[in-house]
Amino acid sequence: MLRLLILLSFCFSTSLLHASDDKMNTERTATLDFLLERAISRNLISGGVLVVGNHQGILYTTAHGRITSNPDAPDLNEHTLFDVASLTKVIATAPAVMKLLENGQLSLMDSITRWFPEFIGSGREDITILNLLTHTTGLDDIYIPLEDPMKIAIQKTSLQEKWKEPGNKFKYADINFILLGELVRRVSGKTLDAFCTEQLFLPLAMRDTMFLPMHERAGGIAPTSTGPNDYFRGVVQDGNARKLGGVAGHAGIFSSASDISRFARMMLGKGELEGKRLFSERVITQMIAPYFYSTGNIVRGLGWDIESPYSAPKGTFFSDMSFGHTGYSGSSIWIDPQRDLFVILMTTRLDYRDIKQFNRFRSDISTLAVAAFWSDVTVHIPNKTSISP
Structure with a gap:
């Protein structure tokens, strides 16, 4: 089995690696590389970039595969x-x-x-911004048309029949964040992309992060698969995001492993990165505080996942204080303030059908990464030849 494969069936005699060590334990990191190579050989992904770090910087990064299958295509990198x-x-x-x-x-x-005055008289007036951020509105996802997409999306959403009181049940739905993206525009007077660039990405020096990537960056964009021989490149994969012009609250961002690492470091730095403060500590604490649903089986932060059916990248050794998120196209981030550690995985996903296998891959990467870079883990990493198929 590939599950606890790489967890506790281990034996190797070298000493544990501490996050502060300058020398990498090649036996441990080689197993991470092996997992990426095996995912490629099994056509789960065509390539991937992995970054492990803490609030101070990057502890390990590796990239496997090319941007496209063309042998002359550039290699993937951070x-x-x-x-x-x-x-x-x-x-x-x-x-x-x-x-x-x-x-x-x-x-x-x-x-x-x-x-959203469009909701007045809808019977959904008790929905709050908190409900939108925690996916507890009781709203269902909708089909968005090409013509007047945001107007129709809001109209169709306001007409949905109430099936649960807001705040009582978790149901992950993109419409919650589509509305939040529009909320940013209505409150700030700026489009979501303009606001995020000005208030978030530029202050964090996240120069690779944007909606609607510029044409001159096309050569450095990994494609997203839409079928056996079809793909998007530089165009958002999500259909509703495309209908909304490529700028939407639920999808549309293009970014690099390097940039997302900077964001993760800011979160571990309690709102500060390299001496520059983006958020107060109070706001960061509020974002990642646990909100419990379904008798504690579902735990969410404000936007962030803490414990849910979507928590595969949490792996085995991240603490209960950790949080993260996944992206359908093959990306994930998981951050642990208690361990002072984050794991970012960016892939060119090929297999969208075998969700179970892809989630195992995500989980195993995180489990091994924490085992390799958190000094209190007392398990050992197996030689890659001992990992079960």
């Missing part, structure tokens, strides 16, 4: 742009909302009708 899909929710939209909250421009307990 600056390759990926369509990060739903990571948009946590590196763009949720932080943008929290920036507005920190500025006193809105409250988490604002009724949806304060910013």
